[in-house]
Amino acid sequence: MLSPTTRNILTLPYTLTNWPWKRAINPLYEEVKKESSAWVKSLKVSSHTQKAIDVCDPNLLAALVYSSHSKGTPPTPSSLRFGLIIFCKMLDILRVGCDLMNLIILCDEYTDFATEEDVQRIAAVIMDAMRNPGVPRPPSESIVGEAAKQFYVRLLKCTSETVGQRLVESYEQYLASVITEAKNHTKRHTGSVNDYLITRRNNVAVKPIYVILHSQLGLPNEFFNDPVVQRLTQASIDMILICNDIYSYNVEQSCGTDGNNLVTVVMNQENLAVKEAMKWISNYFAERKQDFLSDIPRVPSFGDSHSDSVRRYIDSLGISVIANDCWCFETQRYFGVSGLEIQRTRKVALLDR
Numbered sequence: 182m183l184s185p186t187t188r189n190i191l192t193l194p195y196t197l198t199n200w201p202w203k204r205a206i207n208p209l210y211e212e213v214k215k216e217s218s219a220w221v222k223s224l225k226v227s228s229h230t231q232k233a234i235d236v237c238d239p240n241l242l243a244a245l246v247y248s249s250h251s252k253g254t255p256p257t258p259s260s261l262r263f264g265l266i267i268f269c270k271m272l273d274i275l276r277v278g279c280d281l282m283n284l285i286i287l288c289d290e291y292t293d294f295a296t297e298e299d300v301q302r303i304a305a306v307i308m309d310a311m312r313n314p315g316v317p318r319p320p321s322e323s324i325v326g327e328a329a330k331q332f333y334v335r336l337l338k339c340t341s342e343t344v345g346q347r348l349v350e351s352y353e354q355y356l357a358s359v360i361t362e363a364k365n366h367t368k369r370h371t372g373s374v375n376d377y378l379i380t381r382r383n384n385v386a387v388k389p390i391y392v393i394l395h396s397q398l399g400l401p402n403e404f405f406n407d408p409v410v411q412r413l414t415q416a417s418i419d420m421i422l423i424c425n426d427i428y429s430y431n432v433e434q435s436c437g438t439d440g441n442n443l444v445t446v447v448m449n450q451e452n453l454a455v456k457e458a459m460k461w462i463s464n465y466f467a468e469r470k471q472d473f474l475s476d477i478p479r480v481p482s483f484g485d486s487h488s489d490s491v492r493r494y495i496d497s498l499g500i501s502v503i504a505n506d507c508w509c510f511e512t513q514r515y516f517g518v519s520g521l522e523i524q525r526t527r528k529v530a531l532l533d534r
Contacts, residue, residue, distance in 0.1 A: 189531040431531060
């Protein structure tokens with residue numbers, strides 16, 4: 182084993198220098214974390230899975246992404262006008278967001294090392310639970326089914342069926358991409374960067390998070406279908422997945438699961454060593470960052486009644502990018518207890534395989 186003074190040191194790129202949005206955390210983080218964490222513990226998952234969830238602290242990511250949402254945020258007039266009718270008296274986006282993050286990490290724990298067939302079975306259980314939330318789950322079934330059911334029931338209590346359906350559709354896309362990831366892992370297939378990004382944009386699980394994040398804005402369908410808005414949204418997802426892959430690479434390469442990581446894909450496609458691949462990815466990130474910032478003034482007007490919601494939508498994308506970046510260092514998922522120091526120095530010792 183190499184000593185700490187001679188082992189390879191990996192330099193993480195500074196991706197978000199001069200980013201217009203800054204880190205912010207929901208002041209109700211600690212309160213809602215207790216509620217959502219208690220819910221996860223009530224599921225009685227294995228001690229290994231529970232420890233993995235605790236180390237990740239999905240609630241922290243939710244509090245950073247949903248930083249401006251509080252318990253009991255009332256529906257806006259525009260949200261009522263466009264059919265996002267609220268079924269409960271007060272909307273609790275942060276709690277639902279925390280539960281979603283916990284569900285995503287729970288899914289990760291059950292699918293990361295599973296075969297394609299096992300992932301297909303898990304995905305079928307989750308989707309059946311969301312589509313039939315009133316049906317009791319079989320006692321012998323994986324706990325992810327009960328978790329998905331309880332999450333979806335809570336979601337429907339504080340938002341609309343329209344939002345619920347969007348969530349189901351986006352979660353199905355996420356699970357389909359996880360199946361593809363498992364298939365590629367089994368066959369040890371990395372593919373091209375473009376092929377990888379097509380799958381990764383879904384299995385990074387940002388789309389379901391965005392459904393809840395934007396559920397109160399009351400924006401019309403033509404807004405979401407607008408090509409500039411779609412480019413803007415995809416650029417934000419790309420930045421999130423790039424940062425996630427950069428920061429998770431060291432842990433993943435040490436345990437042999439880096440085949441589904443952008444760093445490895447770039448190394449294979451471009452025939453680069455890891456340090457050069459990091460530079461390649463840093464340049465690609467800069468392009469996507471500029472794409473995002475350049476498209477903001479190109480977003481068309483959707484009328485005065487929606488101008489504030491459009492601004493909030495754009496801000497939420499920018500906040501999500503910095504939220505994910507900060508969470509990667511503040512959680513112990515990728516860097517253990519050294520995250521904040523590595524965030525400052527950008528230096529990390531490559532782990533032995």
